[in-house]
Amino acid sequence: xxxxxxxxxxxxxxxxxxxxxxxxxxxxxxxxxxxxxxxxxxxxxxxxxxxxxxxxxxxxxxxxxxxxxxxxxxxxxxxxxxxxxxxxxxxxxxxxxxxxxxxxxxxxxxxxxxxxxxxxxxxxxxxxxxxxxxxxxxxxxxxxxxxxxxxxxxxxxxxxxxxxxxxxxxxxxxxxxxxxxxxxxxxxxxxxxxxxxxxxxxxxxxxxxxxxxxxxxxxxxxxxxxxxxxxxxxxxxxxxxxxxxxxxxxxxxxxxxxxxxxxxxxxxxxxxxxxxxxxxxxxxxxxxxxxxxxxxxxxxxxxxxxxxxxxxxxxxxxxxxxxxxxxxxxxxxxxxxxxxxxxxxxxxxxxxxxxxxxxxxxxxxxxxxxxxxxxxxxxxxxxxxxxxxxxxx
Amino acid sequence: xxxxxxxxxxxxxxxxxxxxxxxxxxxxxxxxxxxxxxxxxxxxxxxxxxxxxxxxxxxxxxxxxxxxxxxxxxxxxxxxxxxxxxxxxxxxxxxxxxxxxxxxxxxxxxxxxxxxxxxxxxxxxxxxxxxxxxxxxxxxxxxxxxxxxxxxxxxxxxxxxxxxxxxxxxxxxxxxxxxxxxxxxxxxxxxxxxxxxxxxxxxxxxxxxxxxxxxxxxxxxxxxxxxxxxxxxxxxxxxxxxxxxxxxxxxxxxxxxxxxxxxxxxxxxxxxxxxxxxxxxxxxxxxxxxxxxxxxxxxxxxxxxxxxxxxxxxxxxxxxxxxxxxxxxxxxxxxxxxxxxxxxxxxxxxxxxxxxxxxxxxxxxxxxxxxxxxxxxxxxxxxxxxxxxxxxx
Numbered sequence: 001x002x003x004x005x006x007x008x009x010x011x012x013x014x015x016x017x018x019x020x021x022x023x024x025x026x027x028x029x030x031x032x033x034x035x036x037x038x039x040x041x042x043x044x045x046x047x048x049x050x051x052x053x054x055x056x057x058x059x060x061x062x063x064x065x066x067x068x069x070x071x072x073x074x075x076x077x078x079x080x081x082x083x084x085x086x087x088x089x090x091x092x093x094x095x096x097x098x099x100x101x102x103x104x105x106x107x108x109x110x111x112x113x114x115x116x117x118x119x120x121x122x123x124x125x126x127x128x129x130x131x132x133x134x135x136x137x138x139x140x141x142x143x144x145x146x147x148x149x150x151x152x153x154x155x156x157x158x159x160x161x162x163x164x165x166x167x168x169x170x171x172x173x174x175x176x177x178x179x180x181x182x183x184x185x186x187x188x189x190x191x192x193x194x195x196x197x198x199x200x201x202x203x204x205x206x207x208x209x210x211x212x213x214x215x216x217x218x219x220x221x222x223x224x225x226x227x228x229x230x231x232x233x234x235x236x237x238x239x240x241x242x243x244x245x246x247x248x249x250x251x252x253x254x255x256x257x258x259x260x261x262x263x264x265x266x267x268x269x270x271x272x273x274x275x276x277x278x279x280x281x282x283x284x285x286x287x288x289x290x291x292x293x294x295x296x297x298x299x300x301x302x303x304x305x306x307x308x309x310x311x312x313x314x315x316x317x318x319x320x321x322x323x324x325x326x327x328x329x330x331x332x333x334x335x336x337x338x339x340x341x342x343x344x345x346x347x348x349x350x351x352x353x354x355x356x357x358x359x360x361x362x363x364x365x366x367x368x369x370x371x372x373x374x375x376x377x378x379x380x381x382x383x384x385x386x387x388x389x390x391x392x393x
Numbered sequence: 394x395x396x397x398x399x400x401x402x403x404x405x406x407x408x409x410x411x412x413x414x415x416x417x418x419x420x421x422x423x424x425x426x427x428x429x430x431x432x433x434x435x436x437x438x439x440x441x442x443x444x445x446x447x448x449x450x451x452x453x454x455x456x457x458x459x460x461x462x463x464x465x466x467x468x469x470x471x472x473x474x475x476x477x478x479x480x481x482x483x484x485x486x487x488x489x490x491x492x493x494x495x496x497x498x499x500x501x502x503x504x505x506x507x508x509x510x511x512x513x514x515x516x517x518x519x520x521x522x523x524x525x526x527x528x529x530x531x532x533x534x535x536x537x538x539x540x541x542x543x544x545x546x547x548x549x550x551x552x553x554x555x556x557x558x559x560x561x562x563x564x565x566x567x568x569x570x571x572x573x574x575x576x577x578x579x580x581x582x583x584x585x586x587x588x589x590x591x592x593x594x595x596x597x598x599x600x601x602x603x604x605x606x607x608x609x610x611x612x613x614x615x616x617x618x619x620x621x622x623x624x625x626x627x628x629x630x631x632x633x634x635x636x637x638x639x640x641x642x643x644x645x646x647x648x649x650x651x652x653x654x655x656x657x658x659x660x661x662x663x664x665x666x667x668x669x670x671x672x673x674x675x676x677x678x679x680x681x682x683x684x685x686x687x688x689x690x691x692x693x694x695x696x697x698x699x700x701x702x703x704x705x706x707x708x709x710x711x712x713x714x715x716x717x718x719x720x721x722x723x724x725x726x727x728x729x730x731x732x733x734x735x736x737x738x739x740x741x742x743x744x745x746x747x748x749x750x751x752x753x754x755x756x757x758x759x760x761x762x763x764x765x766x767x768x769x770x771x772x773x774x775x776x777x778x779x780x781x782x783x784x785x786x
Contacts, residue, residue, distance in 0.1 A: 210634075
């Protein structure tokens with residue numbers, strides 16, 4: 001097991017109607033004037049925003065609102081948020097929405113106490129030294145941003161998608177009410193579920209051996225998803241299944257399922273170019289990329305893929321031919337994605353084979369290699385995209 | 394799933410030689426004058442204490458030392474520690490030892506800023522309002538106190554064992570170096586492992602249904618233990634196995650494997666009277682009590698015990714007779730405990746059947762019932778002790 005540090009100080013507040021507690025938690029973490037940051041009209045129409053405001057009012061906490069966060073959140077709104085916060089003297093950012101909204105809130109939190117351009121911290125390796133405190137009221141189980149130290153923003157000029165991370169932008173608290181996810185369309189639910197599973201798989205495929213505890217924790221989350229996601233696709237109002245998925249989504253990405261060993265993250269990076277270029281949902285892109293990546297790399301460690309097949313998808317181990325079991329596991333994963341309504345190839349996603357050179361170019365590897373389970377060249381990435389073009393069941 | 398809050402702000406610092414970082418972390422969390430609290434001579438002889446002191450010296454942090462913590466830590470040493478801290482103006486308690494040492498350190502941390510008797514907080518429900526910060530350098534994987542909000546102390550007068558809990562006594566940081574556990578005798582290693590497994594089982598046996606994610610996380614830890622513990626009993630120097638067990642021990646008790654549902658804890662309470670009366674290791678007592686408790690309660694939910702048998706001990710499900718599978722699971726658990734060198738009945742533990750009335754009396758239920766998976770009367774507890782008297786393989 002590699003040496004590691006694990007730190008997850010976010011206070012998670014889970015369950016029915018917990019958004020009514022958010023004023024209390026903003027107060028606990030020192031917020032006196034809050035930016036409520038949200039997405040589209042659903043938080044308004046559902047009455048969620050009103051409940052959040054009422055909860056802040058009850059504690060005598062002032063606030064201003066900034067809506068309009070889109071999926072693949074843009075730098076333009078972040079700049080707007082930073083200006084607004086500076087003008088209004090905001091000392092706490094409260095995100096009411098999904099992962100995009102949280103990532104945008106984190107970017108604003110970084111930008112307010114910084115004199116330069118917040119984009120300096122994204123994909124450029126500049127270390128974050130200060131940030132406003134962030135809290136979240138989560139409305140979709142997916143990104144895990146509610147418990148993570150990371151944020152991904154898209155630069156509108158060129159649709160460049162880049163990330164940053166620091167313990168300073170871990171949310172102080174995150175309110176997780178599974179009821180809020182019951183009104184999500186099936187497609188968005190499935191996109192979120194795919195993202196959650198991908199967060200675990202990026203950690204499951206490691207080159208560090210003998211870390212049984214992390215393996216088993218990964219499998220715990222994946223087994224939960226395999227059981228619960230079809231139940232919410234079947235019945236969107238199934239609170240228990242929604243609750244399992246929501247908590248699994250948080251645990252999948254606060255790194256407890258990743259400690260003590262190397263991780264991968266190539267599928268995420270390869271996907272980011274797809275959702276950057278076509279503005280498709282990140283989860284949908286992952287459904288197309290991840291099995292295609294698995295097909296490309298499985299020979300690097302056949303037994304690990306066989307383990308996935310047996311332990312997560314319940315395949316019988318083929319002891320005479322472990323490779324057959326490995327491939328069966330990848331097939332099962334893709335079939336699962338199809339069954340929950342995800343695209344599984346370029347065509348279904350709305351991506352084009354002829355754009356592959358552009359996608360590879362934007363990834364910016366040049367003649368270099370990625371890090372990860374298998375280090376990939378630009379040519380390898382092109383082949384993974386081709387696997388995704390050809391994918392079928 | 395029940396509403397819950399999950400908060401685990403401790404920074405875990407894991408791996409080889411990490412005790413050399415402890416000065417840095419004491420500084421990070423504001424310690425200027427430290428009480429180094431430790432147990433017997435092993436921390437001295439092994440050179441661990443010297444490395445800890447050197448690490449504090451390197452940061453210019455002053456310290457005083459107080460050793461002598463025993464298993465089932467006593468109130469008498471806590472009083473001594475509180476007096477010493479007040480006299481020396483201590484502002485940070487650093488535990489260098491196992492769970493007993495941490496629990497004693499937490500008790501001192503509570504007692505220093507409190508004007509009355511620290512025992513007021515133990516088993517009497519008085520809420521903790523203030524505590525000095527605590528850090529730990531862990532030397533045995535067992536109690537989970539390094540990431541928990543709880544502390545158990547034994548009052549020497551009457552050997553009364555009582556607990557308390559608060560987020561205020563969660564360690565700020567915990568340094569977990571599996572190397573430090575390699576010199577532990579096999580018996581202590583197995584006692585610790587039993588305690589870890591018991592912490593999970595206390596959460597696994599719940600009356601809240603459909604919390605798949607917590608079930609699977611419990612099973613992840615238990616599967617890890619079933620695999621790794623025999624490996625360290627076989628080869629005490631197996632770093633990888635030690636590392637898996639050490640991290641499993643922390644995860645088993647920071648409550649991530651318990652959220653969203655009712656828990657039990659009757660086995661722990663029933664055991665506390667044994668280790669209180671006979672001054673035996675808590676883990677050894679649990680090895681005797683927990684399977685005896687299982688035999689008494691399994692009919693309350695046969696399928697849950699069958700799930701344990703199948704998912705954790707790899708039994709084949711007997712679909713015609715699930716009760717047979719449930720009993721097979723309990724048998725497997727007891728056999729596992731025997732194989733790692735634990736006592737499985739009163740005689741092997743050094744407990745006496747004729748003391749059962751005293752044990753039941755000290756538990757103090759009177760005509761009442763416990764809480765938990767199955768609510769137990771004094772008569773039920775006596776029967777569980779009798780199961781433990783009669784236990785064999």
